[in-house]
Amino acid sequence: MNSSIMKHDIHVHTTLSSCCSDEHAIPSRMIKRASEQGLEVIGFADHLWDNEAYEPSGWYAPQNYQHLCAIREQIPEDTHGVNVLVGCETEYCGHGRVGISKAVAEKLDFVLIPFSHFHMKGFVVEQEEADSLTAVANLLVERFQEVLDLDMATGVAHPFFTLGYTEHDTILGSISDGAFEDCFGRAAERGVSIEIHPGFFPRYLGWEQEDYHEEPFLRMLTIAKDSGCKFHLGSDAHILEGIGSTNWLIECVKPLGITQQDMLQF
Ligand SMILES: [Zn+2]
Ligand SMILES: [Zn+2]
Known part of the structure; x- marks a missing residue:
């Protein structure tokens, strides 16, 4: 059995995401590039807040389900043999406050839930919840578990990669193997996929700096694999040229023994 990981990317943003500034980041061009890069599956995961139970921020407010649905008209008939999925990257703000309702989640091919957009x-x-790096680490563990309890996530977006912080070694170093085992054991039980994200590999991005290296993320991924988790690849591309970067992620995780058998099935 061929165990090499199928080329795919299910964390792609288009111009429908407010933070996307590349006018070329549109489905037709991204799908074409995906085909050229050998990807078999591309999943659009624009930002989404559509849950009337909780008030969105001003930034999220316009990025509702109706807005997201515009993508269905933008996907060309000829997808160059690439399997195209329409999902979202919603938001989790703690205490059960999630940016998607079950009804909306059911209309999408997949739902990515991030829990570490701590720049917001x-x-x-x-601010007072995140007054130290240890507090940030504890909050991540707590929120990871809460996201699993929502029972809505296909996968978690960039798990334990905390936006707004560069001290990733310290943050991940504050999370014990036991805490990770607890998190990933439950994710495996619930079938929630763990994203393999470029942010885990600063050496390849040229982002390596004091307190930010790949080793803590490799420890995390090893525990996730040993816990029986499924994984998916997500470039988090906001530009056309970002399509294809999941191919080097495959090389990054090869030494961990992560194979196609460990991957989420589409
Ligand atoms: Zn994100
Ligand atoms: Zn994203």
């Missing part, structure tokens, strides 16, 4: 202070996280 005052919305995703209160």
Whole structure:
């Protein structure tokens, strides 16, 4: 059995995401590039807040389900043999506050839930909740578990990669193997996929710096694999040229023994 990982990317943003500034990041061009890069599956995961139970931030407010649905008209008939999925990257703000309702989740091919957009202070996280790196680490563990309890995530987006912080070695170093085993054991039980994300590999991005190296993320991924988790690849591309970067992620995780058998099935 061929165990090499199928080329795919299910974390792609288009111009429908407010943070996307590349006018070329549109489905037709991204799908074409995906085909050229050998990808078999591409999953659009634009930002989404569509849950009337919780008030969105001003930034999220326009990015509702109706807005997201525009993508269905933008996907060309000829997808160059690439399997195209329409999903979303919603939001989790703690205490059960999630940016998607079950009804909307059911209309999508997949739902990615991030829990570490800690750059959104005052919305995703209160300043006083994150007053130290240890507090950040504890909050990540707590929120990871809460995301599993929502029973809506196909996968978690960039798990334990905390936006708004560069001290990733310290943050991950504050999370014990036991805490990770607890998190990933439950993710495996619930079938929630763990994203393999470029942010885990600063050496390849040229982002390596003091307190930010790949080793802590490799420890995390090893525990996730040993816990029986499924994985998916996500480039988090916001530009056309980002399509294809999941191919080097495959090389990055090869030494961990992660194979196609460990991957989420589409
Ligand atoms: Zn994100
Ligand atoms: Zn994203």
